[in-house]
Amino acid sequence: MTERIFLSALRSYQHLAALAQTAATTSLKKLFAEDSDRADRLHLTAAGLALDYSKQLITPEILTGLLTLAQEAGLAAEIADLFAGVHINNTEDRPALHMLLRAASSTGSKPRLEQVESSRELMRTWSEQVRSGAWVGFSDAPITDVVNIGIGGSDLGPRLVTEALQPFQGAVACHYVANVDPADLQGCLLDLNPASTLFIICSKSFRTEETLTNGLAARQWLINAGASDNNLARHFVAVTSNVEAAREFGILEQHCLPMWDWVGGRYSVWSGIGLSCAIAIGWDNFARFLAGAEAMDQHVQSAALSENMPVLCSLLDIWNYHFLAAGNHVVLPYDNGLRQLPAYLQQLTMESNGKRVNTNGTPLPYNTGPVLWGSAGTMGQHSFHQLLHQGTLLCPADFVLPLTTHTGMQAQHRRLVANCLAQSRTLMIGRSIEEAEAALRERGLSHEEATSLAPHLAMPGNRPSNTITMLSLTPNTLGALLALYEHRTFCTARLWGINPFDQWGVELGKEIGVQVLEKLENAEASTIMDASTEQLISHWRQAQS
């Protein structure tokens, strides 16, 4: 394997480090004042999305430096390798070909395409059967509710898509259960009728404890309601690469949709894992969702680096993390349907890029995997935006804004848009002490009062943000949006020298979980744990009695 060069060892990186000194004294307000074309120049459209990155703390020299960095790092070749099926996931010796799931005409070997197409055909057929009432439960009643049981990538993607595309929702309601806390499943099943409920057990490995535990409890719920061994199978579908385990669970082989080792869990919403979405919004809309992502796939492969939306977003992330010392990234969707976007992106970015060694296994000399967080606007404005505006931590933001609403309530939506644009503008312009003082004097405060209060009202501004807009939140634009973040995550990973497609860090916790469960179930279990864990186990034991 070729030795990877650290990003920080590239010549352009040193140049950017020097430019960062001047950026510290630059103000966004000044940059806009000096360049009347700035908003127009730092604006890009692709696959139905528009990116305004003019509120990023960059000058033309910095942008050129970042593009040179991408060239020196060979980013275009990395993108080509991804699509060509090179074994980018080197620790598991696999390609990452989730793009194939959304492209009939994409790269990849013929057998892979054929498998994808036959899986899509099954999804289409099943979603139509459920939606038309042809799929019936144990009492021959049509399915009215679908419960997706899965966790991580087998939950977050379909949950987000179903919620975001609620205006496209048909008559069958889709629900999501992920947590092994029994309250999650119990709460979900409370209002459902077992006779008309279909469960989709989504688990690539079919070994995930949370999912199997919930699946077994769902099975018991159906049995308690009168389902017999003969007709229980009507209520279960699996999406998995481990058909044998699904069969052992009691799911018919012909009720299994495939998953492949070349699709990572957090990149799998485009596969059978999206079945609940296809049921919720109908196959044609699901196909549009895939098409939107494919449009972004084509864009990332063909656009020049300077006009490439995922590449630019990634370079701006690198700028903010490395040179402006931001260790986090806040995502603020101004659309209630996108309220799960931060949670979805947490898995995508932090499970992909929360790594401390490069592909060679060499420790990285810089921080990676910034904390991603956020919530739907305007909710955060009444909670954590205080910190965004006046805290000491720099939080680069992504504002995500559909420009129109499906609700028909234009006047109310106008307020949402106003809030979004006001927040990004306020982050940028801030308020000087002098301006704060003047505002206080206008309110009738004395000079002394105004001077003493002004530092509390002043806001530094100069806080960078992207604004990603789309005409409307549709299956197409949602597909493009998620693919944008996927490719952005990939580009950042490769600039860092990381393999974004493995997740060894989650394994040890699972192993220790099994050991702790043994101790909870059997006080005599031989494993000795640390004093703190032993004490907590003993508290739990006391609580049970």
Ligand code: F6P
């Ligand atoms: O624990 C992490 C993880 O492996 C994720 O990567 C994955 O999306 C999730 O668990 C669920 O895995 P599975 O689909 O195999 O149940």
